[in-house]
Amino acid sequence: MENLYPPIVDGKSVYDLNSQKYLKMWHGPQHPGVTGNMSLELDICGDQVIKCNTHVGYLHRGFEKLMERRRYINCFPIVCRICVPEPDTNEYLFAAAMEDLMGIEIPERAKWLRTLNLELSRLASFLMWIGGQSGAFGMGTVAQWTMAHRDFVLDLFEEWTGARIYHMYTIPGGVRGDLPEGWDKRAEKTIAAVHKLLDEINYVMLNNAIFKQRAVGLGVITPEMVDAYGVVGPNARCCGLQRDIRKDQPYLIYDQLDFIIETETAGDAYSRTVVRWKEMYQSIALIRQILAKMPRSGALHATLPNVLHLKIPKGQTYLRAESTRGEYGYFMVSDGSAFPRKVTVRGPSYTHAMALLEDLAVGVNIADLPGLMVSLHTYPPEIER
Amino acid sequence: MKKLYDILSLQFELADFESKRSDLAFCKVKASQAISLLTHLRDIHGYTHLVMLTCVDWLEDKQFQLTYLLHNYATKTDLGILVFIDRDHPVMDSLHHLWKQGRVYQRELHEMFGIDFPGSPGVEEPMILEGWQGPPPMRRDFDTKAYSDETYSHRPRVQNEPEQHMKEQLYSED
Incomplete structure (x- = not known):
């Protein structure tokens, strides 16, 4: 199991998504574990998140x-x-x-x-x-x-x-x-x-x-x-x-x-x-x-x-x-x-849901991700306005 | 706040000090000195919290006003650093190395105002408006009405007289 985890080069994990060891998964925008409507683009290895990207824009009303x-x-x-x-x-x-x-x-x-x-x-x-x-x-x-x-x-x-x-x-x-x-x-x-x-x-x-x-x-x-x-x-x-x-x-x-x-x-x-x-x-x-x-x-x-x-x-x-x-x-x-x-x-969600969540989510089990998001108390309309 | 301004004036070319309240002041700085001023404020004067970075479009002056608002938790004061950049060629130095959330603000400003921050990670990626084709929408000269008229087909509003409408719908055979 150990060799599945991607090698770290210059502080960043390097992996090949086509190697079939890793999976790209979307968490949201419609998901009971997501606060409001936003989506997380996850790269996962087994059931662990190795990269997280926040995508917002579903509630933008200008x-x-x-x-x-x-x-x-x-x-x-x-x-x-x-x-x-x-x-x-x-x-x-x-x-x-x-x-x-x-x-x-x-x-x-x-x-x-x-x-x-x-x-x-x-x-x-x-x-x-x-x-x-x-x-x-x-x-x-x-x-x-x-x-x-x-x-x-x-x-x-x-x-x-x-x-x-x-x-x-x-x-x-x-x-x-x-x-x-x-x-x-x-x-x-x-x-x-x-x-x-x-x-x-x-x-x-x-x-x-x-x-x-x-x-x-x-x-x-x-x-x-x-x-x-x-x-x-x-x-x-x-x-x-x-x-x-x-x-x-x-x-x-x-x-x-x-x-x-x-x-x-x-x-x-x-x-x-x-x-x-x-x-x-x-x-x-x-x-x-x-x-x-x-x-x-x-x-x-x-x-x-x-x-x-x-x-x-x-x-x-x-x-x-x-x-x-x-x-x-x-x-x-x-x-x-x-x-x-x-x-x-x-x-306040502007910083919590984008920069902070993306870093905190790395290494978290996907089942715990909703709990992590809610514990930061993020709320997407504040980001998009 | 005036004291801090006087100290900073020795090192940086500041102008237009404006004290809004006892705990809030604004001052102007040249774009080329802005990032070194922010680093100085963060590391020496305790302005460790970047509250926000935003932009105001002064269309008539052909300028963008970037506002870096910093907060000092020890003295409980805010200092707004105003940077005016050319509206036609908006380029500004990036501050993503000073605060982690900086790149998110810069990504938004790039999308909404078309300001370029060279070197800021992911600044070119769309953030809120995925697949947007038009000009940066938060600029003052972006006409929302004209854009929606061009982009979306017109759906005429049909209004029926309720009595007549019910008659036609329910008792059309009579």
Whole structure:
């Protein structure tokens, strides 16, 4: 069996695909183990990956090009669609970039409501991710539990904002409306149920022998790799780095909330799972803190000029926020007209799914590849925009 | 940030320092010095994180603005390095040896704006638009409407009066 593996010349494995010892295989674009639609072109030897190439482009809708031809307010229905599980980060960052260029300060209460919106969507996004992570390792039951609980969170969103997935709650200058009467109590009931589910996930998933055997040591990210590959978010925190934009460059009202940066040290798929699992507890705690401390009266949005004729002063800015996958950023350039000159979306998956995954996949068993992909929490529309 | 700019100005030809916020600043540098400036910032001044590389098309000035945004985790500041290159012959030095994700950004810019980065691995390969025949689509002078009119056949919109349509469909014999 040993002589099957290709010889290494100058740090690269050299092999002849026609020798019949190696096989080229496509993993995706339509595959239950792939997050979203992207494909991996794999060269395999036996059941081990020896080369991986990421192919994207199946979800390209040209968002950045579309935005150049739309007024700022018309871009709102576009930006949220860049990330389906967590659209609120996009809405917040687009609005914040506009406000930064226009020099608008939003009311205190709007900041609290935006933070609540971001944390609740973080919880929903993590619930969807943990379903994918467990499903990739053959534990479909956990996936069903978490997807059901995500739906309860979406119920809260529906009651609050009128929509389940694309809330469009954050608008330039503030937020769209107040919390409904009695929403706090229903939110507490739902997040208490999620809290209980997380305790159960600890027993059935994180302490499960099969899950541990497959996830421990899979796709190890070392601290040296973090800056070299541009790794951010939980993927960077899983190898012991204390990096969280909510703490490092606090935006909205995160500096008034009490939380710590969750880290692990091993850097593998298992520690990434643990970091995110801990962050879900943290998210629940943050939602409770916000609901307890939030001011209940005051303006919801600042006064803006007519948004249909809005012109933004010439300039450029970059705004970032911590999404579930790490640093999410918007680079906005205005030329003084009513249309954005250029909006660049910096999605965390851009680096995780292309440069990093291609290197981490080498040497991995093909059965573990979906688990590796999900553990990086990649999401293709962010790459293609 | 102004302090850092003054220190860097001793070695590099920088211009147009613009402090956007206390933690974000932009400055311009000549294309020939850009990669050595980025290496210097990464190795000496702690700007170890390449946040993104993007391009803005200034069609009226016949220029592309490449923006290299770097982040320093120790001081928690961002520095945007702006490089203006000729729009008609867009060539820029590659930074794939500094950051692994650099080649992905350069591959995208090559595809979307037609900027060449000689030496960057796989820069010629299509990334998102496999089989694309037209000009680089993110350029400002690319007309999406004209392209789709030429490329795809026109499908006229048929509108029926609901009442009349149902009558014809369901009770055509009457």
